[in-house]
Amino acid sequence: MNDISDYLDNVLILKKPIQWGAVSSQFNLGQVYDEALVSNVSMIPFIGSKCVVMQLEDGRWELPGGTLEPGESYFEGLRREMLEELGAEISHFEVFGHFYCYSSAEEPYRPHIPHPNFIRLMGLGEVRIVSKPLNPADGEKVVAVEAVSIDEAIRRFEAIGRWDIADLYRLAYQIKAGL
Numbered sequence: 001m002n003d004i005s006d007y008l009d010n011v012l013i014l015k016k017p018i019q020w021g022a023v024s025s026q027f028n029l030g031q032v033y034d035e036a037l038v039s040n041v042s043m044i045p046f047i048g049s050k051c052v053v054m055q056l057e058d059g060r061w062e063l064p065g066g067t068l069e070p071g072e073s074y075f076e077g078l079r080r081e082m083l084e085e086l087g088a089e090i091s092h093f094e095v096f097g098h099f100y101c102y103s104s105a106e107e108p109y110r111p112h113i114p115h116p117n118f119i120r121l122m123g124l125g126e127v128r129i130v131s132k133p134l135n136p137a138d139g140e141k142v143v144a145v146e147a148v149s150i151d152e153a154i155r156r157f158e159a160i161g162r163w164d165i166a167d168l169y170r171l172a173y174q175i176k177a178g179l
Helices: 004-009 074-086 150-159 163-177
Strands: 018-020 023-029 038-047 050-056 065-067 088-103 117-129 142-148
Touching: 038 074, 038 088, 038 163, 050 074, 050 150, 065 074, 074 088, 074 117, 074 142, 088 163, 117 163, 142 150, 150 163
Parallel strands: 038 117
Antiparallel strands: 018 023, 023 088, 038 050, 038 065, 050 142, 088 117
16 A cells, blocks of 8 residues: 555445435545535544544443534634543644535534535544543533554444444554554
8 A cells, every 4th residue: 555545445434425324424535625514523533652532421432523613613623522522632633534424304413514515524633631521511421531552442443333433543543654
């Protein structure tokens, strides 16, 4: 594999459309996107060579990130989400791709986000854990935040059938390592 696009050719899950309930999505590698359509942002966080993973109250391992608040830039939203979900501050962030999404729902998830087409940005970066997760009342309850090897992160996501998140962690790790 010579570059990231060669690597992506071998990541089968991200090459196919992915269905999340009423939302169908297609992953696109690169930083070209319409910022006006961004409604969500997620991050594969690292502390050095370790991947940061989070576990929700129901036992699922999940990808950190979420929906933007009204008037929030994607970076402001990401900073807020990392503090709420991981108790982390971002020291470096870069976008490496995005999901172009279409929702078949009649109404948007929240009234201020684009609908029916929207973009979920994907990035990677370095974080520093500064507190416990804030767990706001209107969010998911995070019960564990751990820095683990890439193999362990992938194992945890594959064990719950989240092949998409496992592949995102693989791809982010390869980008960070410079292939």
